[in-house]
Amino acid sequence: MRLFRLAKIITVSLRFGLDQMIREHAANTRFGEWVHRLLPARQFAAPRGERLRLALESLGPIFVKFGQMLSTRRDLLPLDIADELALLQDRVPPFPSHQVLEVLAAEYGQPVSEVFKHFEPEPVASASVAQVHFAVLPDGTEVAVKVLRPGIEPVIAHDVALLDTAAFLIEKLWADGRRLKPREVVQEFARHLEDELDMMREASNCSQLRRNFKDSSLLQVPEVYWDFCAQRALVMQRMVGTPVSRTDALRAQGVDLKALSRAGVEIFFTQVFRDGYFHADMHPGNILVAANGQYVALDFGIMGTLTDRDKAYLAQNFLAFFQRDYKRVAQAHIDAGWVPAHTRVDEFETAIRAVCEPIFDRPLKDISFGKTLLRLFQTARRFEMEVQPQLVMLQKTLLNIEGLGRQLDPELDLWQTAKPFLEKWMSEQIGWRAFIRHLKDEAPNWAATLPQLPRLLHRALASDAEERAAARHAELMALQQRRNRWLIALSVMLAGLVLLDLLKPYL
Numbered sequence: 001m002r003l004f005r006l007a008k009i010i011t012v013s014l015r016f017g018l019d020q021m022i023r024e025h026a027a028n029t030r031f032g033e034w035v036h037r038l039l040p041a042r043q044f045a046a047p048r049g050e051r052l053r054l055a056l057e058s059l060g061p062i063f064v065k066f067g068q069m070l071s072t073r074r075d076l077l078p079l080d081i082a083d084e085l086a087l088l089q090d091r092v093p094p095f096p097s098h099q100v101l102e103v104l105a106a107e108y109g110q111p112v113s114e115v116f117k118h119f120e121p122e123p124v125a126s127a128s129v130a131q132v133h134f135a136v137l138p139d140g141t142e143v144a145v146k147v148l149r150p151g152i153e154p155v156i157a158h159d160v161a162l163l164d165t166a167a168f169l170i171e172k173l174w175a176d177g178r179r180l181k182p183r184e185v186v187q188e189f190a191r192h193l194e195d196e197l198d199m200m201r202e203a204s205n206c207s208q209l210r211r212n213f214k215d216s217s218l219l220q221v222p223e224v225y226w227d228f229c230a231q232r233a234l235v236m237q238r239m240v241g242t243p244v245s246r247t248d249a250l251r252a253q254g255v256d257l258k259a260l261s262r263a264g265v266e267i268f269f270t271q272v273f274r275d276g277y278f279h280a281d282m283h284p285g286n287i288l289v290a291a292n293g294q295y296v297a298l299d300f301g302i303m304g305t306l307t308d309r310d311k312a313y314l315a316q317n318f319l320a321f322f323q324r325d326y327k328r329v330a331q332a333h334i335d336a337g338w339v340p341a342h343t344r345v346d347e348f349e350t351a352i353r354a355v356c357e358p359i360f361d362r363p364l365k366d367i368s369f370g371k372t373l374l375r376l377f378q379t380a381r382r383f384e385m386e387v388q389p390q391l392v393m394l395q396k397t398l399l400n401i402e403g404l405g406r407q408l409d410p411e412l413d414l415w416q417t418a419k420p421f422l423e424k425w426m427s428e429q430i431g432w433r434a435f436i437r438h439l440k441d442e443a444p445n446w447a448a449t450l451p452q453l454p455r456l457l458h459r460a461l462a463s464d465a466e467e468r469a470a471a472r473h474a475e476l477m478a479l480q481q482r483r484n485r486w487l488i489a490l491s492v493m494l495a496g497l498v499l500l501d502l503l504k505p506y507l
Contacts, residue, residue: 049084196301241288
């Protein structure tokens with residue numbers, strides 16, 4: 001099955017002329033030389049961006065998601081390709097309406113007409129894994145119904161298997177493969193894809209994020225209607241807004257795009273450092289802007305989580321970067337085990353400074369994060385830095401946030417926008433506020449434990465006395481055993497001597 005899928009990938013690539021793009025952009029590489037020798041030059045009527053988009057759509061969900069991520073990186077892509085890939089965000093070809101009705105009828109055990117007061121057969125959005133229809137509940141509530149694509153599970157399973165095979169080959173054939181942990185990265189990606197295939201999990205993700213941002217002035221999250229949710233269908237509040245990518249329409253509505261870009265950064269850091277729970281698929285197709293200027297979150301299939309240790313480590317590194325304290329950054333990496341313990345801090349500090357110093361005090365539009373990431377990767381190779389699979393989704397989300405900020409406000413200073421928030425968060429974690437908060441958090445436990453202290457102390461002392469007595473008894477028994485062994489040895493020696501004395505006349 002993997003060979004069949006691999007053959008399809010090669011066939012689709014040739015059909016849409018992706019080999020010609022390799023000829024153009026990888027001519028000086030060994031792979032490009034092979035393509036040049038094996039495949040003839042061809043001409044295509046459709047532009048290269050359109051051909052790439054159509055190829056990704058033909059190859060399925062994982063490739064569509066890859067294109068979605070690339071579409072936010074306009075600083076890394078030619079504009080014609082970026083514009084075409086942007087169409088993958090909410091314009092993936094839908095599946096037929098009769099299949100939608102069949103899926104819902106199978107989930108509810110009755111026709112759709114008996115579940116909803118009204119159901120729109122035409123989808124309003126179609127994505128790589130599911131598509132969305134508007135409907136009306138029996139009580140008149142307007143909702144959005146997200147339905148999983150039929151037969152999507154085996155396609156994703158095959159693609160993940162291919163990715164795992166590719167990751168295995170990278171580990172075996174590339175010197176840096178093992179350090180980059182590609183198989184662990186694929187496993188992390190597969191876990192999030194598995195979550196996307198269960199609408200009940202997505203419903204719980206949505207509910208949690210809504211609870212985290214209850215009464216927030218920054219972000220709206222739809223309400224979930226649990227009575228109508230199932231494994232292949234998610235029913236949630238219908239949200240109204242303008243796609244965040246339509247900047248002209250937002251300006252016409254009087255939305256302050258600079259304030260909107262700053263709010264996006266604040267939402268991201270709030271999710272990461274306050275909650276340790278963040279929307280990990282924040283491409284523009286999943287975000288609306290309400291009439292009052294609030295963000296509206298959609299599509300909760302991929303969510304990321306961070307432990308307290310991850311949050312503290314990330315916050316310390318962010319702040320150290322902002323303060324240009326590169327020695328602290330280097331030491332934090334060594335303490336976390338991300339680089340070997342034998343790494344010289346001063347050398348690592350110098351390397352980080354060379355990469356990061358040029359990006360400060362410059363607006364976002366003047367920063368080439370592509371070159372910065374490349375130089376960081378080179379630094380990682382030099383110091384044997386290990387990729388952290390648990391943070392892959394966070395890295396992807398940070399790229400999305402950067403692309404969104406660039407689109408809304410090219411002058412946005414990402415660092416200065418985030419620095420006050422992080423400083424406040426760190427003061428709450430390690431300052432006197434943190435001490436008071438920990439006291440309040442532990443107060444209920446202390447209230448329950450204090451009355452029991454005399455009994456617990458008596459039990460501990462009694463247990464300690466019993467342990468000491470048992471240890472003393474074991475020590476005496478061991479001493480007695482050693483004495484017995486000596487007595488037996490002496491008895492055997494004396495018996496031998498007596499026996500020799502008796503046998504002496506006969507010897």
